Structure formats: C-alpha cells, structure tokens
Amino acid sequence: MSRDEVKNALLQKIKDKTAAVAVIGLGYVGLPLAVEKAKAGYRTIGIEVQKSKVDMVNEGHNYIGDVVDAELEDLVKKGMLSATTDFSIVKDADFIAICVPTPLDDYQQPDISYVRNSAIDISKYLKKGSIVVLESTTYPGTTEELLLPILEEGSGLKCGEDFFLAYSPERVDPGNKIYKTKNTPKVVGGVGKDSTEIAAAMYNSVLDGCVHEVSSPKVAEMEKILENTYRNINIALANEMAIICKKMGISIWEVIDAAKTKPYGFQAFYPGPGVGGHCIPLDPYYLAWKAREYDYHTKLIETSGIINDSMPDYVVERASKILNRLKKPLNGSKILILGVAYKQDIDDIRHSPALKVIEGFERLGSIVNYYDPYVPYYDYKGAKRTSIKELNKQELQNADLVVITTAHTNIDYEFVQSNSKFIFDTKNAMKEVENRDNIELL
Numbered sequence: 001m002s003r004d005e006v007k008n009a010l011l012q013k014i015k016d017k018t019a020a021v022a023v024i025g026l027g028y029v030g031l032p033l034a035v036e037k038a039k040a041g042y043r044t045i046g047i048e049v050q051k052s053k054v055d056m057v058n059e060g061h062n063y064i065g066d067v068v069d070a071e072l073e074d075l076v077k078k079g080m081l082s083a084t085t086d087f088s089i090v091k092d093a094d095f096i097a098i099c100v101p102t103p104l105d106d107y108q109q110p111d112i113s114y115v116r117n118s119a120i121d122i123s124k125y126l127k128k129g130s131i132v133v134l135e136s137t138t139y140p141g142t143t144e145e146l147l148l149p150i151l152e153e154g155s156g157l158k159c160g161e162d163f164f165l166a167y168s169p170e171r172v173d174p175g176n177k178i179y180k181t182k183n184t185p186k187v188v189g190g191v192g193k194d195s196t197e198i199a200a201a202m203y204n205s206v207l208d209g210c211v212h213e214v215s216s217p218k219v220a221e222m223e224k225i226l227e228n229t230y231r232n233i234n235i236a237l238a239n240e241m242a243i244i245c246k247k248m249g250i251s252i253w254e255v256i257d258a259a260k261t262k263p264y265g266f267q268a269f270y271p272g273p274g275v276g277g278h279c280i281p282l283d284p285y286y287l288a289w290k291a292r293e294y295d296y297h298t299k300l301i302e303t304s305g306i307i308n309d310s311m312p313d314y315v316v317e318r319a320s321k322i323l324n325r326l327k328k329p330l331n332g333s334k335i336l337i338l339g340v341a342y343k344q345d346i347d348d349i350r351h352s353p354a355l356k357v358i359e360g361f362e363r364l365g366s367i368v369n370y371y372d373p374y375v376p377y378y379d380y381k382g383a384k385r386t387s388i389k390e391l392n393k394q395e396l397q398n399a400d401l402v403v404i405t406t407a408h409t410n411i412d413y414e415f416v417q418s419n420s421k422f423i424f425d426t427k428n429a430m431k432e433v434e435n436r437d438n439i440e441l442l
Helices: 003-015 030-039 051-058 069-077 087-092 113-125 142-155 193-206 217-248 252-259 283-294 299-325 353-363 393-398 413-419
Strands: 021-024 044-047 081-084 095-098 131-134 164-167 186-190 211-213 334-338 367-371 377-380 383-386 401-404 423-425 439-441
Touching (some): 030 044, 030 081, 051 069, 113 142, 142 164, 186 193, 193 211, 217 283, 299 353, 299 401, 334 393, 353 377, 393 413
Parallel strands (some): 021 044, 021 095, 044 081, 186 211, 334 367, 334 401, 401 423, 423 439
Antiparallel strands (some): 377 383
16 A cells, blocks of 8 residues: 555544544543543553553443543443553554653653653554554653654554654643543644644544644644643742742732733732642653753753742741741641642642652651541552541641641631631632631741
C-alpha cells in the first residue's frame, strides 16, 4: 500500500468506528480517555502494569473520580472496554494512546522511563497503518527525539509512511464540575501533516471540545508546559504577595477580591500552603531542564518554583508564631490538619502540600492528626496515615491548633470555628464564618 492508501484506510476506520483503540496507562488521564473512546463506539483496551487496576476495570469497578461508575460498568458489560497487562494486544490496535506518568527524579529532572519503556514495548508489536499518540506531559522534543527513533527501530516501520505519530497533551482537572475529558478542547501536533490530520480526526470523533491543530509535536509539548508554568508563576506571585501583605498587616484575600473587580488585565490567583497535583509542581522543571540544553537559565520559572516549594515551611512557621501567642510551644502541641488532598472536593493527594506541612510539624515535635472526608488513609514515605473518623467536638477541642490546608466544601466551618481553640486558615475556607475571633488567615 502507498502512503496515501495507508493514511486513507486508517481515516476510514476512524470514520466508521472500526478502529481498535489501546490506551496505555489507566490512571487519572488514561481511564477517562479510554471510557470516552469506548462511549464513542470504539472497542477499547487499556494496558496497565498494575494488575489491581486491570481487575477493577474488568469487573466494572471505577477508581477515578471523574469517571461515572455506571458508565464504566455498562461499557465493560457491553464488551466495549476491557483491560490487560499484556502489551501484545498492541498488534491489533489502530490507535494507541500513551498516558503514563512523567514524574521528576530526586534531582528535579524529568523521569521519562515510563514513556521510554512504553515506546519500546509498543515497537515490538506496532503494525502498519496505525497511529501512536503521546498524551503524557513532557519536555519539548520528547515525541520526535525519543519516541520516533524507538518506534522506527523496534518495528522496522517508517513514520509517515507505515505508521503515524503525534503528541496531544492531556488536559485533566480532577474535580472540575464543568470541564471533563469529553468537552475540553484538545491540541494536536503530529510528525508531519498526515499524522496531525489522523490524530485530529480521532479526537474530533470522540470529544465535544474543539481540536486545535499545531504545526509540530514540539509546539504541542511546549503549549502544555506554558499552560502550567503560567499557573505556577501566578500562584507564586499570589503566595509572595500574601507574605508581604502579612508583614504589612493587610489581608491578601481582600486585596485579591478588590483587584478582580477590574474587568480586564487581571485574573485572580490565590495563595495557599503550596501547589499540588501532577502538573503544576512538575512542568516548570521540565522546561527548565530542557532550556539548559540551549544554554539558557529560566530565572523567573525557577524562582516561582522556589517560592511555591517554600510555602509548607512558611505555614509551619506561621503556625509556630500563633502557638507562641497562645503560650504553647510547637514541640508537643496537638495539630489537627483539615484536608490533605491537593485541591478541594477530590481524593487526589499527588504532590499535595498538606503532606509536607504535616511532615514539617512532626519534624519539630508536634503531634499531628488529620481529617479529610475524601482521603480516609494514605501512604507517604513508607508510612500509612489514617484520617480521624469523625470531625466532632472532642477532636476539635483536643487540638491546640486547627490548620486548614484544603478547602473542602462539605465541612461545616461554623462548627469548626465554634469548637476550636484557634484556627489557621491557609485557604480562606472560612470566609463565610461571622465570628472570626479565633481565626487567622494566611
């Protein structure tokens, strides 16, 4: 078959929904994507190294907040969605999406081993007339400099002639009530126009949000980095302003409320105990690492990371000063943390600053408990922690200080205020509470 024949055959499969889909990695990005592919009429198989997740999917049991339980169960029962640990099923796949983790190592450098290993495994089974799309957040150049040679060498196929390759960054905001995988616009950049066209055709057939095509994978990779670096820098600005405002005796929360009345030129970002999640704390470091290859030092980006990374220690320092005023030493004080998820109303603790706040208190001798209705337990640095079962009067009254690190909306903050000795609110979660005599804001 000629290149045009290979391309048109794949486009036809996408159009008539006979394309077989494989999604590698069934986490916060992969499982919602697999569900949407299956809902759109594509028979979809998820490949996951964790057998426990494979078993849950095949039993129709959901473990991701943004996936509707009944939808997953129905798709599995209909045979539209299944999961496996066996990479060899790639040999039957027409569309392969890579949705694996891209963490940082101990030296704040990109760990792309999951992406590399996935590419190696795919190359063993990649068939002619298929397309591979990387969705994992990474540094500009990963698709063309890492994936492309691995896939061509391992498969013996030629990109743009025998198979196609593109990058389309994941856009997942856990807990967002409006924008889900289905209705969030998608950016697509392929290795050549044919790859872009094919990837865009697949996403257009699945998603309600528009597909925005760019000229190359590097543009799409950089676009994703820009999204999260923008947020990281503006959060750092809010955090630094909070520190300055505290020294001046000004409420940063009132300042932001006033500033956001301007209908142009200002977008509100808020301070807190740090930044969490998989993207915002990590992505700027991907760019900083790649920029060094071009002999450039990302001063603003790295400074914002330093500011945000310092916030858990700042929270502990402020808490110490509050306790001092109450004639209590930090060493031996009982601290109750409210919320360990990295954002409100979800169960995700990835890179949550609350975990570092807890670590900071315990390092200085405090006795720490936590309450989070979404996170009944978690493992952190090899230790398992369990939430108190109920946020009752006794638990609140026993605490020398209550520290709010996540603004969950299903907590009765009036109850918290009326039964606590003192509260340090780092998220302005208690803004509607009238009696503020025992409340201090970040």
